[in-house]
Amino acid sequence: MTSVMWFRRDLRIEDNIALSQAFEKSEKLILLFQVNPEQFLNNSMNHAAFFTSVLHLKKVIEEEGMHLQILFGDVKESFEQLKETVSDWSAIYFNQDEKGYGKKRDDEMRAFFKDNQIQVHSYLDHYLHGAYEIQNNAGDLYKVFTPYYNKWIELDKPTPIKVEIDSQKVVKEKLFEENEQKLEKLVEDAQLNIDYNPGTEAAKEQLKIFIEERLDDYKIGRDFPNQDKTSRLSQHLRTGEIGIRTVWAAVKAETSNESQQTFLKELGWRDFYHMVYAANPEQKDKPIKEQFAHIQWDNDEEQFEKWTQGKTGYPIVDAAMRQLNTLGWMHNRLRMIVASFLTKDLLIDWRKGEQYFQQMLTDYDPSNNIGGWQWAASTGTDAVPYFRIFNPTTQSEKYDKSGDFIREFVPELKAVKNKYIHAPEKMSQEEQKEVGVIIGEDYPHPIVNHSYARKRAISVYEESKDIKH
The missing domain is CATH 1.25.40.80 (Serine Threonine Protein Phosphatase 5, Tetratricopeptide repeat)
Structure with missing residues (x-):
């Protein structure tokens, strides 16, 4: 009888509960990763990075004298194809999900496995x-x-799990070679042009x-x-x-x-x-705090674009966004600053920011990212109070005092003196000419006045609280 080890976001052969159990209890074992194109985000560093990691796992498994099979397409149809190909398949091992898309998929697939007399062995591992x-x-x-x-x-x-690998148990024949080629093409087409070190x-x-x-x-x-x-x-x-x-x-x-x-x-x-x-399974789309379900977001598309591009006129915000766009990663303190700026200063819906991070982050984790955005927007559980609004300039002065980080990612400000690096618009015209940065030409004016924006945000949040729910 054949068992299957279904890898998901556990792309390793060490300290892996499901894999350890699969090797221990199986006579014959298929190692498997299933790719569902419906989940793809186009032009996404997030998915380009993830599937690069899947390919790396495949290579590591092959170096161990084993093989990682690839299923490609709708999840249920993929496993139907596997059952047709491997008629004696009788057990499946995986590390389960308790939330989001993964939970929905697992619930649906448990019914399929039951209908096909396939024993399910699932574990909490992540x-x-x-x-x-x-x-x-x-x-x-x-x-x-x-x-x-x-x-x-x-x-x-819990302590790390010992995985006793027995490569003799693993099916090495390529069951779906065309799917392996599809995965390779997927990674190739994604063109992950960043320094990404998987494995x-x-x-x-x-x-x-x-x-x-x-x-x-x-x-x-x-x-x-x-x-x-x-x-x-x-x-x-x-x-x-x-x-x-x-x-x-x-x-x-x-x-x-x-x-x-x-x-x-x-x-x-x-x-x-x-x-x-x-x-809170609907938290990607709905605020957890009901009193902030009716915030009148401004949602200015032009301002949102300037935020994504790092052209807001607030150097710390711009440096952070350019770090994200360049590296697929952003420092955690900066994640709080840019999220506060988008939701409170620009009054743009936190969901737009969350989705942009989902597209760009190579470490995107739905729980952390949604939780962080709802925290910054004051809509989540145990979130920052709505009236506590980061001042991007004072945050910049505190956490990038000498402006080294700003100069690294906003090179047009390289020659600006320390006293102006956090608010270059305060330079006189003579000083602008002296350092070769004309505000409004070489670097933008601030797209919003923070003092005004702060008062506006508090007012809008308080109006939402007053609406009868």
């Missing part, structure tokens, strides 16, 4: 704790992070660098975009190229200090946002 594992004393899911975290941190964390070995090296060179400074250093003090593990965690248990165990083994505790707390936020999405 998070330290499942979405429904941590509840308050009344048996409800938490809505606020701090009490959630206080319970979360007290629980024992488990790259992830483990990144974890090692973080622990040895950055962890001790993490608590403070993580807020400064011109300092490379973040873990940069988000890309590998979203693909599952490294297991969350591996990351937890490695960091937990280090000397306990404030920076170590701060990073471990970030892993708590990761679990929290996963739980929030599971509890």
